[in-house]
Amino acid sequence: MLPASTDGLPTITLVQLLSRLAGRVRAVPATAPPTLLRWVACSELADPAPFLLGGELLLTAGTPITPGDAAGIRDYVARLVAARVGALGLGLSPVHSEVPPELVDACADAALPLLVVAQGTPFVMVTRTFAEILELKRIETLKSLADTNKRLMRATMQPRPEHELLMVAAERLATWAVLLGVNRQVRAQSPGAPDAHRLAPVLDRLLTGSGPRVAVDLADETGLAAVAHPVRSVDGTNLGALVVGHRPEWGAAEQSVLGSTVGLVELLARQRAAGDIAPAQLAVTLLLDSAPEPAALADLVAHAVGLEQAAPLRVVVGVAPAGEAPLAAPDALARLLAWRGLFATRLAALTGEGVVAITALAVTRADLAPLEELGWVFVVGRAVAARDLPGSHDEAAALRHRAVSDARSVLVEDGHRDVHAFIGREAGQVFARALLEPVTSLPPARAELLLGVLRAWLSQNGNWDASGRLLGLHRNSVRRHVLQAGAVLDRDLDDAEVRAELVIALRYLG
Secondary structure, eight states: OOOOOOSOOOOEEHHHHHHHTTTTEEEESSSOOOOEEOEEEEOOOSOOGGGOOSSEEEEEOSTTOOTTOHHHHHHHHHHHHHTTOSEEEEEOSSSOSSOOHHHHHHHHHHTOOEEEEOTTOOHHHHHHHHHHHHHHHHHHHHHHHHHHHHHHHHHTTSSSHHHHHHHHHHHHHTSOEEEEOTTSOEEEEOTTOOOGGGGHHHHHHHHSSOSSOOEEOOOOTTSOEEEEEEEEOTTOOEEEEEEEEEOTTOOHHHHHHHHHHHHHHHHHHHHHHHOOHHHHHHHHHHHHOSSOOHHHHHHHHHHHTTOSSOOOBEEEEEEOOTTOOOOOHHHHHHHHHHHHHHTTOSOEEEOSSEEEEEESSOOOHHHHHHHHTTTOEEEEOOOBOGGGHHHHHHHHHHHHHHHHHHTSOEEGGGTOOSHHHHHOHHHHHHHHHHHHHHHHTSOHHHHHHHHHHHHHHHHTTTOHHHHHHHHTSOHHHHHHHHHHHHHHHTOOTTOHHHHHHHHHHHHHHO
């Protein structure tokens, strides 16, 4: 069988040729192996090797073959095998009326397919049939390429264009594909693709340095080599990588499909990086029109985040790890592109504390977990209409301190909308220590008694009897302890605002 070729020459199988020449050419033995053939050649030389490229079906009338000369026939077959001949075809008459058994044995031992061309069948018929099969194959390939290109183009117009592109390409190429963003997070992948961490070595080689190149990992047990193609902006900024499982038997058609896929993926990445006219229109509208028409505003925002029509949106506020240094311009661009890719939006901006983005995604804790491991925390706002985004941002920004103090991201839709959510654990503890310090500095037993009575009294809305039942004390004892606590704190406990402050402080005192 012809080894897999990388020179782009077309091939057909021996089985295809025999099926078209049934009754005129047969295999000996009758079952033909799955051999690939590049062309048909004719020669009566004892050593035709210098005139062959490899992969040919070599036709001969048998002049170099002498019946009974087993050693000579074996030498002849060995020279053909060394020249990488695909198959040997022996024409019957005028030299041989039957196939010499020594030739059958020599070809079987050397695993060289042997064909017999029936008497009266011109060799040119074999060559012409081979050419006809190649031409039909070329036409089928062109039709298949045209169909594939149409499917690839249609994929770019789908809501998830990168995903659809990879699905079409992987199906056509019988392989897998993974698209990674600038931060190496998977943006899209086809079924059967390896985990991202397994692609780290080939990505390291690809993303180190500059200039046109690809990176290759050796083939795995499936026979596929991981080939990484860079995805870059017009000015050469790295936007990510497309990694494809590469099959050694690919020809020009498969390489064309792969090239089209890489080009379309890069085009989509550049569009996402540069944005389109919607963000600019949105900015001008907001800057120059203090009261833009609600429907027009909603449509502009939708287009800016990559939607075809208005839909609920979320504000995501991210806070970087403490002490993270400000980013220089190139790094800031890469970081911004990464955030835009992560939240699938063009509306993202770097802030002094981290990032803020407007997205249509339903961001979950699982989505944020990898970034939380790096020290980031987030507040994900409620899903709101475009006109309500300012209020949603105010709410998310107010909860930012809670997320930082708890070192845990806050999803507003989880119900974190009471006063304690906005204060945050750290700020609440500072407030509690400052307000209750006159009581907590008393002897421990006395402090514990006054704080316990205050908690019970406040929980019962100042009802003396209910507080007494809760504490197991007489109502007059409760009253006495409450008045003592007020005196120690130097606060008027009849003031509703003072009571509210004490309720908050007692919650964070622990």
